[in-house]
Amino acid sequence: MDDIDMEIIRSLIKNSRITISQMSKEIDVPDATISNRLKKLEKNAIKEYTLILDPKALGLKVTAIVIIQTESEKHENVEKELSMLEEVSEVYSISGEYDILIKLWSHSLEELNKVMNSKIRSVDGVEDLTEMIVMERVKEGVVPPMGPK
Structure with a gap:
């Protein structure tokens, strides 16, 4: 896992509903790169997307x-x-x-x-x-x- 992967994870922790294009702008990496890396992270590091209730x-x-x-x-x-x-x-x-x-x-x-x-x-x-x-x-x-x- 490199710095870009960590930035993607940080971005998802802050807002798991963020779009790929929003993340791309935030991290300053092309949409396609975010999309490809996200797919790899979903296989290796991201167990599931979930909901935190009050x-x-x-x-x-x-x-x-x-x-x-x-x-x-x-x-x-x-x-x-x-x-x-x-x-x-x-x-x-x-x-x-x-x-x-x-x-x-x-x-x-x-x-x-x-x-x-x-x-x-x-x-x-x-x-x-x-x-x-x-x-x-x-x-x-x-x-x-x-x-x-």
Whole structure:
């Protein structure tokens, strides 16, 4: 990946709906070059184009980060089951005292409590967990592009 590829990625991070001609003007590279490079990036670096929603607009007032200890032989099953829950937006296998970190969303603390008790704690292989309620989103978003600008 060279500087032009990185500029294309930076441009898409700022505005994923930017047109090729707008990007061409912004980066000062011909449209055809942008188009060809974008196709290559879509094969190698860009996993998908997605949407970042405002949780408040959807009524999702509570965000929780939960770290989970699993029974080692059931770890993969726990990852799989947690990944299928619609309230869970992220699942990470981590090192240290805990094995999995998840991020989940709810409309209220009551709903969060219900999800924790009826869905998360009931997953076969969950041994222990610690919940942390997000008080404020300071920064949230996409993976930053690598390299200097």
